[in-house]
Amino acid sequence: MLATFNNPMQVLANSSILIDLHTHSLSSGHGSTDTVNDMAKAAACAGVKILGISEHGPATAGSAKPSYFRSLKLANRHRFGVQLLFGAEVNIITPAGALDLDDNVLSGLDYALVSIHPPTLNPYEHQDLTNAYINAMEHPNIRFLGHIDDARFPVDFERLLSIAKEKGVYPEINNGSLMPDAYRKGGQENCRKILEICKRINLPVLLSSDSHGAKNIGNIEYVLPLLKECDFPEHLVINNQPDLLWKILEKL
Template identity: 35%
Template sequence: MLFEADLHTHTIASGHAYSTVKEMAAAAEKRGLKMIAITDHGLKMPGGPHEYYFGNLAALPRKIGGVEILRGVEANIIDTEGHLDLPERLLEELDIVLAGFHALTGFDGRSVEEYTRAVLAAIANPRVHLIVHPGNPEFPVDIEKLVLAAASEHKALEINNNSFSVSRQGSLPRCQLLAKLAQRHKVQVALNSDAHIFTSVGNFTRAWQVARSAGISEDQVMNKTVDRVKEYLGWHRRHREAVQEGRV
């Protein structure tokens, strides 16, 4: 199955990834993608980028070869109130904001209740577009509450291809549950590579197997086409502006 967009990729700016933006874009084009999001880690990730990096993302071209480039972040959820480790003024400038939990960012060893409270607060944040690798057993959340919150907030949830390889061991059963509940409640999903090197860009094979086994249709996959991604991001931008102006 061909997907046109990969919305979760990392470059050397993340500190533990190994390819440049140019290399990631070239690999994406070779694989047949039409869009990638550059979503390097937030400020609290060990070895991650400085605040200046995100402030200067405007330097990225909007297109490299035949691939559109989204300027983004994989921000860290850092407390039970769902706060992220990037200032609002920088979040405002980004095309796409992913949010998730990561070790060694100051929010380790909490309870299911605390992680659930944190992720529900993050999903309600109008700046956040996508909750990433929510099936990670290291940061256990109440999957059903998360899916219901995503339905209420019209947010997508990620099925992360990297969670079925060397990262986040034990994620498969929780991702399968998430996929089944997403299918039941008609919540959009994004199938992403979480590529940390150019050879992984656009690899959604395992993620699609999990989604398909749960009965998720192509219509529920938010990154199936570039147009669908733009429609999703545009809706959330307009909704956020309406909230700010008191129109909703």
């Protein structure tokens, strides 16, 4: 059964989210020993009702293999009062936008974010990676653009976001990019630009904790001030609108 909520659109008023789709368990191979069960328990404590587990694609050292992603359809989707979705944070592994999971694996998942990470695509060899993201969006089940704010992988935000809108793909605003000790660069400035464009072109955004393990599930503490600063409209925030999320996942 799909979760629905009364009076959902209150991310800013409540400083909390009901949906967190960018999280990593121990199966991502780094940064945590927390299982999916641990993550679901933490989500329940944080008030997150729909938790997406998005392990890194296989190109990330130590992360899950395609067989793991294939087996997720057998996993229990309701734990501790939390509805679980199983996705992936796939890597773009070439400047042309090739991904590290095949379409037949992606199509068995609830969703996928597409991201670029330094170990799987050297940022210093490439300039504008807008086309890499645009090509990656052609693959089935890509629904979200992961941390496109990373200044080490520059993109043309105007062009990328207008094409994302046409394709039914949505950018995330990643709390990890905005943390004071963030290892990605340019998060504040670039997330502000992304929010301003999305507000202007009416494109919803996904707020993400990018929690590695259970600790930061539902944590958007560094996103909230930016939303306020940009006077970003609640109706363009996906996280407390399950009905909008189901439409996005089904590409309605």
